Amino acid sequence: PVTDGSRELHSLCAQLEFLLQFDLKEKRSFFGQRKDYWDFLCQGLARRRQEHEGIRFVTSLDKLKTPVGRGRAFLRYCLVHRQLAESLQLCLLDPESLCEWYYARSPFLSPQRRAEILGSLYELNSITFHLAL
16 A cells, blocks of 8 residues: 555655646635635535535645645545545536636646546556555
8 A cells, every 4th residue: 555655655646736736827715815726626526516525524624724735635535535536537527617727738628638637547546545634
């Protein structure tokens, strides 16, 4: 199993975060806080009317104060529960939402690249992750 001490885990999480932040449009909340991929994931799952345990778990953690911290916790939760590919796929189903959140260079706006990314993420389901949540 992959644990918190794994160098590969840190590289994987950094790459996932890079993908989710690449060409992300700058958006701000009502109070001026910059939105991040966490907000994109929450909105995408909410639009699909999916009650996601990962979202509920992360929002229950009082220690997490920033969207980036919440996003990282969500990625870890999804890796442990083998839900990353499915969760991201649900967020990527709506082309209007993708255009609302991402500029044209985002790999998520290319059907071929999106399929490649999701295919790779589904392969992660065969790996066991033992991570501190």
